[in-house]
Amino acid sequence: MDLKVNSSVATRDERDAVDSVLGKPTQYTQGGQRFEQDLRVSRAGEALRNLRHMLLPTLHAVNDRIGWISRGSINYIAQQLDIAPAEIYGVASFYALFSTTERTMRQVHVCIDLACRAMGGLREDQLPEGTHPSPCLGTCERAPAVLVIEAGNPARHEVLAPATPVQITALAKGAWPDAEATVVSATPQVATDSKNLVLLGRIGKVDPLSISDYQEHGGFDALRKAMQLGATGVIDEVNASGLVGRGGAAFQTGRKWGAVAGQPAFPHYAICNADESEPGTFKDRVIMEGDPFALVEAMIIASFATGCEQGFIYLRGEYPRAIRNVQNAIDESTKHGFLGANILGSGFNFALSIVRGAGAYICGEETAIFNSIEGYRGEPRNKPPFPVEVGVFGKPTLVNNVETLVNVLSIVKDGGAAYAALGTEGSKGRKLFCLSGAVAKPGVYEVEFGITLRQLIELGGGMRNGSTLQAILLGGAAGGFVGPSDLDLPLTMEATRAAGSSLGSGVVMVLDQSVDMVDQLRRIAAFFRDESCGQCVPCRVGTVRQEEIVSRLAKGVQAQDIELLRELGTVMRDASICGLGQTANSAIDSAINKLKVFAQ
Amino acid sequence: MSTQVTTGLQVRRSVQLTIDDQSVTVAEGETILSACRTMGKEIPTLCYGDTITPKNACRVCMVEVEGSRVLVPSCSRKVEPGMVVRTDTERTDHSRKLVLELLGSSVDLSLTKNVARWNTEYGSEPTRFGKPAAPTNHRDEATTGHHHVADGSSVSNVLQPVKIDNELYIRDYSKCIMCYQCVDACGEQWQNTFAIGVAGRGFDIRISTEFNVDLTDSACVYCGNCIQVCPTGALMFTSEHNMRDAGTWKEEEQTQTDTICPYCGVGCALTLHVQDNEIVKVSSPSDHSVTHGNLCIKGRFGFQHVQNRAE
Numbered sequence: 048m049d050l051k052v053n054s055s056v057a058t059r060d061e062r063d064a065v066d067s068v069l070g071k072p073t074q075y076t077q078g079g080q081r082f083e084q085d086l087r088v089s090r091a092g093e094a095l096r097n098l099r100h101m102l103l104p105t106l107h108a109v110n111d112r113i114g115w116i117s118r119g120s121i122n123y124i125a126q127q128l129d130i131a132p133a134e135i136y137g138v139a140s141f142y143a144l145f146s147t148t149e150r151t152m153r154q155v156h157v158c159i160d161l162a163c164r165a166m167g168g169l170r171e172d173q174l175p176e177g178t179h180p181s182p183c184l185g186t187c188e189r190a191p192a193v194l195v196i197e198a199g200n201p202a203r204h205e206v207l208a209p210a211t212p213v214q215i216t217a218l219a220k221g222a223w224p225d226a227e228a229t230v231v232s233a234t235p236q237v238a239t240d241s242k243n244l245v246l247l248g249r250i251g252k253v254d255p256l257s258i259s260d261y262q263e264h265g266g267f268d269a270l271r272k273a274m275q276l277g278a279t280g281v282i283d284e285v286n287a288s289g290l291v292g293r294g295g296a297a298f299q300t301g302r303k304w305g306a307v308a309g310q311p312a313f314p315h316y317a318i319c320n321a322d323e324s325e326p327g328t329f330k331d332r333v334i335m336e337g338d339p340f341a342l343v344e345a346m347i348i349a350s351f352a353t354g355c356e357q358g359f360i361y362l363r364g365e366y367p368r369a370i371r372n373v374q375n376a377i378d379e380s381t382k383h384g385f386l387g388a389n390i391l392g393s394g395f396n397f398a399l400s401i402v403r404g405a406g407a408y409i410c411g412e413e414t415a416i417f418n419s420i421e422g423y424r425g426e427p428r429n430k431p432p433f434p435v436e437v438g439v440f441g442k443p444t445l446v447n448n449v450e451t452l453v454n455v456l457s458i459v460k461d462g463g464a465a466y467a468a469l470g471t472e473g474s475k476g477r478k479l480f481c482l483s484g485a486v487a488k489p490g491v492y493e494v495e496f497g498i499t500l501r502q503l504i505e506l507g508g509g510m511r512n513g514s515t516l517q518a519i520l521l522g523g524a525a526g527g528f529v530g531p532s533d534l535d536l537p538l539t540m541e542a543t544r545a546a547g548s549s550l551g552s553g554v555v556m557v558l559d560q561s562v563d564m565v566d567q568l569r570r571i572a573a574f575f576r577d578e579s580c581g582q583c584v585p586c587r588v589g590t591v592r593q594e595e596i597v598s599r600l601a602k603g604v605q606a607q608d609i610e611l612l613r614e615l616g617t618v619m620r621d622a623s624i625c626g627l628g629q630t631a632n633s634a635i636d637s638a639i640n641k642l643k644v645f646a647q
Numbered sequence: 648m649s650t651q652v653t654t655g656l657q658v659r660r661s662v663q664l665t666i667d668d669q670s671v672t673v674a675e676g677e678t679i680l681s682a683c684r685t686m687g688k689e690i691p692t693l694c695y696g697d698t699i700t701p702k703n704a705c706r707v708c709m710v711e712v713e714g715s716r717v718l719v720p721s722c723s724r725k726v727e728p729g730m731v732v733r734t735d736t737e738r739t740d741h742s743r744k745l746v747l748e749l750l751g752s753s754v755d756l757s758l759t760k761n762v763a764r765w766n767t768e769y770g771s772e773p774t775r776f777g778k779p780a781a782p783t784n785h786r787d788e789a790t791t792g793h794h795h796v797a798d799g800s801s802v803s804n805v806l807q808p809v810k811i812d813n814e815l816y817i818r819d820y821s822k823c824i825m826c827y828q829c830v831d832a833c834g835e836q837w838q839n840t841f842a843i844g845v846a847g848r849g850f851d852i853r854i855s856t857e858f859n860v861d862l863t864d865s866a867c868v869y870c871g872n873c874i875q876v877c878p879t880g881a882l883m884f885t886s887e888h889n890m891r892d893a894g895t896w897k898e899e900e901q902t903q904t905d906t907i908c909p910y911c912g913v914g915c916a917l918t919l920h921v922q923d924n925e926i927v928k929v930s931s932p933s934d935h936s937v938t939h940g941n942l943c944i945k946g947r948f949g950f951q952h953v954q955n956r957a958e
């Protein structure tokens with residue numbers, strides 16, 4: 048490729064930001080100084096193209112430093128990485144946290160999503176000057192939530208929740224939020240029920256930044272046990288546990304691990320899916336903030352079992368505290384010999400790093416993650432081939448959710464059989480639920496599979512004072528609604544499936560009588576329209592038509608519009624490339640059929 | 648189930664599968680679509696082109712495959728031994744009908760081949776979603792991740808002014824179905840120039856140069872290989888565009904003459920499209936084993952001198 052860049056030049060700050068990731072350019076063609084020999088020879092090409100995965104971190108660096116991504120900086124990145132400016136522009140314009148038009152250093156992202164608007168948060172048409180609407184910020188237990196980003200060197204990121212309209216206006220005018228509420232505030236069970244907690248067992252008890260605290264509370268015991276068991280032994284235990292993925296698709300974890308371990312092609316990669324963006328989901332954030340070493344340990348075990356020498360934690364860009372705490376855990380673990388070469392003298396080498404997301408729900412789809420990590424637009428890939436065979440960088444790849452991975456610690460320590468003894472026939476073990484909305488004590492709850500919706504709400508202190516139940520959203524925007532008559536529904540995979548809903552990522556969002564259900568449906572439709580990657584027609588256009596029809600229904604119900612929605616739902620489910628399009632109609636469909644939201 | 652077929656010097660296994668209750672044997676590596684075509688079955692396709700790796704983005708070619716929860720894109724899915732495929736069920740027809748309606752209600756398909764016929768065949772009525780919104784000038788400035796919430800009074804579409812920024816070809820993205828073929832032709836798969844990419848997200852995705860600069864400021868080398876693969880008329884020779892505007896474009900009166908490009912020793916195959924004794928555009932046979940329809944600026948656009956006759 049002959050790189051052609053136009054005359055816009057990066058400022059010193061922009062160059063500095065790019066260089067902070069890529070190092071100073073060594074030759075003229077990369078934007079460096081010109082020497083006489085450069086007139087005759089250029090060394091770039093293949094070697095540079097192998098750095099394509101540096102594109103996303105580099106874009107972050109520029110966006111962090113100056114608040115947006117200018118023509119000059121794209122030209123400079125183009126030279127440094129030998130990627131065409133049009134390609135870089137395509138990648139930069141894919142992500143909501145980046146901007147390709149100039150904006151202020153201060154960005155105030157106000158959550159306008161389901162839980163926040165149900166809890167009195169602002170709607171998109173009520174936002175004060177200088178703020179942006181944001182999809183769910185994964186802080187629903189403290190709704191309404193705001194994320195403030197101040198570009199600079201270094202950039203600052205902070206969450207404020209709950210946030211009042213007065214506070215939001217102050218943020219837009221330059222105020223800075225106080226330190227965030229502690230993680231324990233998201234796990235009310237810790238105060239009453241702490242001895243029964245396993246997944247949440249350390250939260251509030253250990254300093255999440257201290258590796259010695261972690262080790263004093265059982266940290267790295269599972270890793271030592273895993274190394275005794277050997278790779279196959281670990282996979283046997285995971286198989287015996289009956290654990291299935293907690294990211295939404297409920298695939299058997301042991302089978303996936305076995306498949307990756309058995310791939311002849313090398314290297315193998317391990318990816319932790321920590322992109323948690325399903326509206327109403329915040330469990331992974333709570334684990335990463337409150338017990339980040341557990342995730343690191345689980346990643347080491349997973350990689351040991353499946354033969355991966357390199358791993359990535361693809362972590363949502365809107366989770367500043369989780370990023371800080373997990374990065375610290377990686378650094379500390381490396382310092383103490385749990386990451387790096389020859390871990391615990393076993394001969395196993397493993398390097399782990401965070402890839403920071405940049406505002407795209409779709410990048411939680413397992414193949415979209417690959418493209419995002421590789422520096423391409425986060426569009427899902429075709430399956431087959433499946434990730435276990437052809438994943439990131441074209442190699443066998445393990446993708447697991449944060450909660451899935453953390454479950455492995457107790458499976459390894461106490462054995463798969465003990466884990467399988469918990470729960471029900473079709474849903475083994477423990478599960479985290481993200482309880483939000485009109486309950487007394489919203490937060491993440493750890494339970495053994497089998498309790499009913501009513502019992503979970505009781506665990507959360509029952510309905511908030513003055514609230515009566517109107518509807519519950521299970522599984523997030525990609526899940527479905529149930530009504531007050533479904534309170535005795537067991538929260539298991541089999542029972543929710545039979546009820547035409549799904550547990551998805553463990554969202555239980557409780558909506559009371561004050562919530563405008565039509566407004567919720569309009570928001571769900573808008574969410575999918577915003578988050579569709581745009582690649583395939585049923586989803587790209589279908590989500591737009593769905594939003595238009597729901598808006599029309601909000602003004603007056605016509606039978607033919609209900610029928611149109613049903614037809615749309617069918618083509619989206621049948622013909623979309625990925626799970627986003629396939630589920631984009633499910634919550635709306637359940638609201639119409641179960642809750643009779645648009646009954647005439 | 649699999650036997651070996653010898654094609655030339657290569658040995659390719661053959662695969663037996665069932666399509667609409669008929670057994671068929673094709674070479675390994677073929678797609679369901681090509682298997683259907685060998686049987687003489689027509690499956691509608693829009694984003695599929697014979698020189699570009701299928702992106703399977705339009706989803707009009709979907710078929711049912713036994714054991715698959717969702718429908719499967721026939722243009723890209725490879726045949727497997729024992730596969731059981733159905734091409735005309737209620738589900739496949741519904742998907743085709745809706746995909747044609749979704750595209751037809753958002754994109755100008757007037758120059759896309761076969762669409763009118765398929766609309767009749769599948770009962771598509773693109774107008775049933777409502778009144779089309781007016782064209783806009785702002786598609787290139789969309790904010791990623793946020794849009795103005797639709798009020799449902801009109802149907803969003805991609806209609807926009809034609810981009811005319813050079814003398815050789817125009818870009819009429821009102822007609823673009825986002826098949827990604829031009830991007831792949833310009834970049835990785837053929838030209839290796841990367842002048843255009845896919846920008847934005849969701850309904851706001853668009854084919855764009857960096858920051859939507861004019862082609863003359865971009866890396867474009869005017870090879871026209873993007874025009875060659877564009878299935879919708881969104882990319883078009885300026886000569887054709889002007890004649891269509893003037894109402895003088897008469898495809899049925901045109902002749903096509905194959906010849907060899909005179910400019911250099913590569914000797915690419917050219918097809919001259921001639922109307923009223925004037926060359927009105929140049930294409931290149933996509934099944935040519937060396938060039939696959941690709942040319943450079945000289946072969947594609949350098950035909951003016953042929954027509955400089957003494958008055």
Ligand SMILES: Cc1cc2nc3c(=O)[nH]c(=O)nc-3n(C[C@H](O)[C@H](O)[C@H](O)COP(=O)(O)O)c2cc1C
Pocket residue numbers: 291292293294295296297298300320321322323324325408409410411412413414446447448449451452625626627
């Ligand atoms: C649009 C979309 C978004 C997704 N987002 C996430 C996510 O944020 N976190 C996650 O773990 N899984 C997410 N998934 C599911 C993943 O594709 C994948 O199934 C999961 O990460 C596998 O891990 P598990 O087996 O441990 O659940 C998403 C799927 C889709 C279709």
Ligand code: SF4
Pocket residue numbers: 409426427578579580581582583584586587623624625626627628629
């Ligand atoms: S279903 Fe939606 S998100 Fe998934 S590939 Fe298609 S357009 Fe992209």
Ligand code: SF4
Pocket residue numbers: 829832833834838840841842843866867868869870871872873874
């Ligand atoms: S004319 Fe050639 S270089 Fe220009 S955009 Fe089209 S394919 Fe790319």
Ligand code: SF4
Pocket residue numbers: 822823824825826827828829830854873876877878879880881882
């Ligand atoms: S311009 Fe043509 S070739 Fe390019 S994506 Fe649009 S329809 Fe496809």
Ligand code: FES
Pocket residue numbers: 158159160161162163164182183184185186187190191192326327328
């Ligand atoms: S943080 Fe606002 S809906 Fe989740």
Ligand code: FES
Pocket residue numbers: 691692693694695702703704705706707708709720721722723
């Ligand atoms: S032709 Fe197969 S998906 Fe477009």
